[in-house]
Amino acid sequence: MEYSLTKATVVLNSTHILHQPIAIKGKRIAAVGKVEGIPIDLQNECIVYPALINIHDHLRGDYLPRVGPPEGTFYLNWSEWDKDLKTSRVFQERANISLMDSYLLGAYKNLFSGVCTVNDHFPHEFNEPFLDKLPIRVIREYALAHECSSFDLKWGDGIVTEHRRALKRGHPFITHLEEGFDEESQQGIEILLETGSLDEHAVLIHCIGFSDEDIRRVRKAGAHVVWCPASNMFMFNVTCKIRKILRAGVNVSIGTDSTHTGSINLLEELRYARSLYRTMYGEDLPARTLFEMVTQNPAKALRREDSIGTLEIGKWADILVVKQIEEDPFETLLKMNLEDIELLVLAGIPILGSDRCIALFQKKEKDYTSIALKGCKRTVIGDPMALLQRVREKVGYPKVLDYMPLQG
Template structure:
């Protein structure tokens, strides 16, 4: 296995706080061949390990963004709410298609827009993203900046199926009750939104493998039904506030329904998952420890990745996010994070994004990288980011993330 050991060498992360995220350990973590092999308080690196030495930084599992549309993240927020439901917003966006702000983004090729979406995930420590649109196997499977959930079925909405994606009942049937089935649902505050969960249930598509996105308009009866069916919810608070000035009734759902946090796209959401976590925290519905679970262990369970993502544990892929410590509480530290405070991100045991001080780690792992100013700080980014940036900037001048 010489090739594997060259590409995914062994490394030991030392001197940080490990947030697993169920517990916090002051210790070290060792990975080899792309997998975590040990973590603990007294861990001795092997002789040939790459040493990743930290200054009291916090080490988290790579984050999971539970809802995104990767190709839609060069847009600014578009629309002027509040709207009664998402369909009214879609109509409004479609009326504005000739707007220069929209037309310029659409001039960028679909593959470049998808790649941009991958980098925006990476810049906020996301190593797995649930992309709500077709899976682009050739692009996502080959050096894409983040891992994209592979096994899923999706429907856009109950009303726009056909124009966007397949019909809920047909797509749900294809899951055979196993794969996750994801649909925007009850995205609004009127009777249209309030009627959608019952309709989904009538179609037989509300089961334990169903993942609803938004749920703003769920009624008390809906919430009980959601719980009874064991389905899950993805909460995208910044998008909900932008479109409707309110979000799902999280306090009524907390502890009863499995819930994760997702960004949605920048058409309606904030620039990064870190921003989204801050919006969620600002609403005061759930504490930072719970929010940390909502971007790690909980979405992993929802998407059938419980044994493969969302944890720092032996046998798990070495998907790792290291953040500078700016807060005493490590969970609040995650909420306070920005792309500038990302020290290093590993995906499958390989560095993808991080501080200049880790250049030797990139080199020893055989990862080519470029220097780029992200959020005001020079960072190392794996891959040919500048070429992408140049192509994007030919059309789009105001980027949602501060680059350069």
């Protein structure tokens, strides 16, 4: 399919913003400044962004409500949460839903918030059966460890082997790190250094226990940090030294973690991050910086800069179109809600859209359904309403999932 988005503000990346058409042909961006194929007139009311990237999620865990420490207390490390989760009522309830449907819930959580690409932090053998059946892109190209401590969940083939594999294949090596305060949890960087695994392939999630020296070593190594502020504050009432990490020049991305601890979606996580930063430091974290943390920064950390994260001719046409709220496009992103999404495109294929873009949803080869999303009519790939009904049947009551506000 060939089409163009016209009469809109186009955010190519955090420093280049145009008011020109953008043309899509097949899976890729074909031209900027030219109209080709079907024109979609956005009537000077919309902003076109690169689709968002959620660098840290656990799709199977995108169920609600959250599971956390007893009121007024916080955890020492993630393992206490893991025990609480596995003995919780919500965990029992979740077990009624098939793994495939759990994965679909996680995928739609992301899709409805403008995300086209996700990293699902689970071993390949666990998520592989589901990835082809999801409405968004969940990356397969990664090596991993669950965490770096003697009590971690032993995912993958061990830090040394997984990291070597990442180097050989040009993939990221992704791990939770220093998610807690006991002595061992604070040794994450030492373990990575001892195993020769701290380099530009390393993508380090949480990093709550980092010392100033750790930050310096991460910067020097060219490793990447993933900030999950809502999850950290919910579990530990503290997060990483984000201002020092940013000032050191480390490449930082924002991830949601699962909804069992994090925000309900990436848009809420962005707002939470900004508000927490203001509380912690008494200053603003610019919307432009936050935009980078869910587009070009995670593309770099995932070693996908050549295909996603910005709008460029030849890259994947992963596109998010939002109704303009503020004059500044980055402030619009920080204010937008699910119903403000006019169009979401994954590698050229429209996967969510309003009637303004309905001409793109006529093709017969994809299965689309019509939904009411917070009272607004949308066309979406797949059948999330049937998914929600299946979940309700399995759990035996009309379950509400805040990231999927569908009526019907």
